[in-house]
Amino acid sequence: MGQIFLVRHGQASFGAVNYDQLSELGYEQARLLGQWYANGRQSFQRVVTGGMARHRQTADTCLAELPKPQLAEADWITDQGFAEFDHHEVLLRHCPEFADAVAFKALLARHVDPPRALEHLFRAAMQRWMGGWHDDDYKETWPAFRRRCVAALERLDTDSSKQATIVFTSGGVISTLMQHLLGLQDYQVMEMNWTLANCAVTKLLQRPGQFTLSYLNNYAHLEWLGQPGAVTYR
Structure with missing residues (x-):
């Protein structure tokens, strides 16, 4: 059974001239996630980023905490289908x-x-x-965005039974994929998007042609390893 870890990027620079950059806290959140994975000996065979600067910054900072040989062997992919609206x-x-x-x-x-x-x-x-x-x-209309996100997920479909993929993306993408998998209404996508924490992880289990939710919006790594204030939503 394959595993797909959907990571919302670390805190970005809301209110700044360029929002698409991690804040200092955003970098720290990404480091904490990487330390969590390193401590759990989690490895990834495929790394996907959504093409935005904050996605790649989160990926680079998080995965720098993993053993270097494992990081070098991972297959890195940029897929604009995982870019935010x-x-x-x-x-x-x-x-x-x-x-x-x-x-x-x-x-x-x-x-x-x-x-x-x-x-x-x-x-x-x-x-x-x-x-x-x-x-x-x-x-880009809402239906077009939704189709784009689902198509990006479907591109991760693989015959490998053990491959672990980590995807660095955004809250709108993750919420929309949850709508696709769980049959949510549009208003529930909005509600979920507002509650996804920065650098939280949503895990899917994958069999060929099938994706199943394992857990949603997990930020235990921030609560366990971080200082007060490490959990943010904007």
Whole structure:
């Protein structure tokens, strides 16, 4: 039976000019995951990244903690099918102020609880994207994104009964794959995406033509090895 470990990237740089970079804490989260795997003598025969900088940074930092011979023997693949949806575009189409960082921060600052206000804005933006009434506004529609994610997973289908694959990707991709495997509704994808921790792991078991969920959103490595505050969601 094959194993597929879907890793959400470490904390990125939300609010910075370039979001697609790990924060200092994001690098630490990736190191902790690597130490967890090294301690458990977990090896990987295939490493897949979704093509974004934060995916590769998480992969490089995590797997640097594993024994070097094992890392060198792994088959590294970049598959854009595991790239995240364009959250910038999704937010911008719902909230034009998002185009101006100063204006967007001022918008959030008018609320008593800015993080909660951001959550509500993001949920509404996701509903607009997923609803299907404004598909012409987006470079990639929700159905297209969903098909892309499922196709990427299916490319991991293999006849090998023991191969372990680790995939460094994003929360939207993982949530969408859970919808595919568990038959979730669109709104449940949004809810799940909001609760996946940075550098958490979702494990699938794989037989030819079949994927089964083993566990979801495991971040025990951050709780066990990390300092207070090591578990983040944004």
